[in-house]
Amino acid sequence: MNEKPVRSGNDAAAGERPRRRQARGERRIAQLLEAAASVFCSTGYTAASTNAIAREAGVSPGTLYQFFPNKEAIAIELGDRLVHEMRETYGEALAPVEPGTPLEEAVAAAVDRFIDFNCRHPVFFALMHGPDIPGRIAEEHDALHATLLSRVEVLLSRFMPDAAAGDVARTAQVCLSVYKAALELVLGHEGAEREAYVRELKDLLVRYLTPLTAARAGAPAGVPLRNTP
Amino acid sequence: MNEKPVRSGNDAAAGERPRRRQARGERRIAQLLEAAASVFCSTGYTAASTNAIAREAGVSPGTLYQFFPNKEAIAIELGDRLVHEMRETYGEALAPVEPGTPLEEAVAAAVDRFIDFNCRHPVFFALMHGPDIPGRIAEEHDALHATLLSRVEVLLSRFMPDAAAGDVARTAQVCLSVYKAALELVLGHEGAEREAYVRELKDLLVRYLTPLTAARAGAPAGVPLRNTP
DNA sequence: GGCAAACACGAGCAGTCACTCGCGTTTTCC
């Protein structure tokens, strides 16, 4: 926010000098990011042309490049803002697990928050899981994925304290991948059908994880726990 | 195979006259498809340039267009051949389910065959699940998906005979999506780790489906069966 | 051998893309 006014003697310090954005500029940036989100969402990153983004935003190509050095920077800025909001969301979604909380509730709470976030920002899915994203966004996605993974591992190790670290990591990976797959189904449906898929996802995760946690208190039948040796 | 020799009077019948391929030509086609598979696999469909495919195959761009009318046709031919082999594979994988076969075995058999196929043909995943595929391939993928879906539904309805049709369809969708997600994990690992993920996928599916089938013979505890009304 | 068709080449064409540049307009700061 509080940018220093243009300094004397600071002109050619770094390759990129911080431009003094006016309110108008900030508005344009938001406008352009919104347009980019729309275009990325409907056509994917590579197929989205900067001219199309500018047109969608109602400005000229030249104006777009007044605020972003290149196409990748648009996706990066968009990704940054989404990841920022995402970190807040999943911080709440995964962090506070009361020791007594049953698995079913923990899963339901996490799933509900993540699904809600992804439904509100469909671009996020397109940007993060597209196969044609630029290297920088991929890094960001990997970082976010790693963070999520370790969070899920912590959550899991609370429910399955006597499992090998490798098994916990693998289980967490499976959970995230399954979530991603189900998210695609959820985003592809509306209303009641969408909610049915959400319920299905919760059931799926709970049934997958329950036998692992069951070792804590007298394994209740079902599929036998299979520990990889 | 047995192509009729060039017919007299059949010259300008349709817009496309069937060229008499020589053995050399068939070899080039196989060569080009192999190169295309490699390039598609590593860069995706849109990013793959026809010049790059030709270069990978060691021929000139003009030669490529002697056998394929356009870039899409390359992907289509490749997809056709893969789908053809796929149909044979999953025909065996899903068709014959003995009435007494336990769920665990049926799932394991299907998963093993599909995983094997996808590991032998990594292009298949890239072509079918890429977001930038041309319309024609998408149709083919949708058709294959629909076929697989109905097969899985038939298989499922044998294990859960007293479920609503909508629930069965949804369950089948979830199974396929989960398979797809796990496939990505499997393809991303090697050796023992890969096998561990395969086992995880089987467990996941069995645990997901077991409570649904349990209604047949005195529900053995675990997560209660939740029927959507 | 000879001829037509299939095969092979690679420079080049039209089209699209990300991005630039010169110039005019609006805002900010004194």
Added chain:
DNA sequence: GGAAAACGCGAGTGACTGCTCGTGTTTGCC
């Protein structure tokens, strides 16, 4: 009010794409 900077424009540039075409070589058939 006036200078400087930020904003805004859109035709244009170079690179790359899918694809063509004229020309030369190899193959199959008589």
